[in-house]
Amino acid sequence: MNTxxxxxxxxxxxxxxxxxxxxxxxxPQTIGLQLDPEGWADIGELIAGAARDGHRLxxxxxxxxxxxxxxxxxxxxxxxxxxxxxxxxxxxxxQRRYPAAQPxxxxxxxxxxxxxxxxxxxxxxxxARHHVHLSPDIRTALAVGTRYGVPVILEIDAQRMQRxxxxxxxxxxxxxxxxxxxxxxxxxxxxxxx
Numbered sequence: 001m002n003t004x005x006x007x008x009x010x011x012x013x014x015x016x017x018x019x020x021x022x023x024x025x026x027x028p029q030t031i032g033l034q035l036d037p038e039g040w041a042d043i044g045e046l047i048a049g050a051a052r053d054g055h056r057l058x059x060x061x062x063x064x065x066x067x068x069x070x071x072x073x074x075x076x077x078x079x080x081x082x083x084x085x086x087x088x089x090x091x092x093x094x095q096r097r098y099p100a101a102q103p104x105x106x107x108x109x110x111x112x113x114x115x116x117x118x119x120x121x122x123x124x125x126x127x128a129r130h131h132v133h134l135s136p137d138i139r140t141a142l143a144v145g146t147r148y149g150v151p152v153i154l155e156i157d158a159q160r161m162q163r164x165x166x167x168x169x170x171x172x173x174x175x176x177x178x179x180x181x182x183x184x185x186x187x188x189x190x191x192x193x194x
Contacts, residue, residue: 016065019055021073024085026128028093031055039084039094040077072173087171090128098169098177103158107134107176109186110145113152116188124154124181131169131177134158142191154186161185 023046028035031049035041043059050057062083066074075086089096109124109132124132135141138153145151158168161181169177 013065013068016057016061017069017071017073019050019057020062020065020083021085021088023050024074024083025088026090028091035084035091035093037093037095039089039096040082041084043081043083046083075172086173087131087133087175087177089130094130096130098171100167101170101176103162103168103170103176104136105157105159107136107156107158108138108141109134109154109156109181110141110143110148110151111154112145112149114149116152119154119186120183123183124186126180131179132181134176134178134181136174136176138189138192145191151191153189153191154181155189156181157185157187 023031023033024035024039024041028041031046031053033041033046033049043062046062047057047059063076063080066076066083073086073088075084076082087096087098111119126132133144134156135144141153142151145153158176161178162168164182164185166178166180171177
């Protein structure tokens with residue numbers, strides 16, 4: 001995402017959330033923002049850097065977006081002076097440590113049908129992100145897959161993966177994370193009818 005495109009959007013919660021995602025997950029350096037290894041950024045520095053780049057943010061708006069986002073992409077520190085993206089980082093400055101977690105028997109990944117051949121051959125890889133993101137339910141996976149085109153849901157045999165030595169983590173917002181999903185542990189399933 002290019003922050004230049006966000007400047008033309010109305011300053012609604014969705015565009016602010018997208019701007020925060022871009023800055024806190026992928027490109028803090030575009031506004032001179034420093035993230036610590038756990039992804040935390042000083043809110044004052046975020047606001048100042050965003051202002052220099054033409055984005056109007058204030059503390060109240062940031063807190064509202066954090067509190068009302070249905071995806072709960074962001075977390076505020078206990079003292080409310082810092083913010084971070086919960087997961088989805090691609091910047092090398094962030095190396096979040098999540099505690100290992102016992103996954104459910106099945107997890108799900110939503111993607112577009114155009115990626116299915118590659119996934120069948122190579123499994124799921126994190127790409128530019130640090131982890132593969134998995135959903136605990138089909139509905140969430142479908143919403144994710146729809147963003148990329150004609151959706152397909154991949155059912156992940158998480159218990160089998162764990163027996164094979166794969167580690168799972170769960171972010172604060174309920175997104176499951178793992179380093180990769182082998183092709184033999186996933187099965188395409190039909191999305192439910194809407």
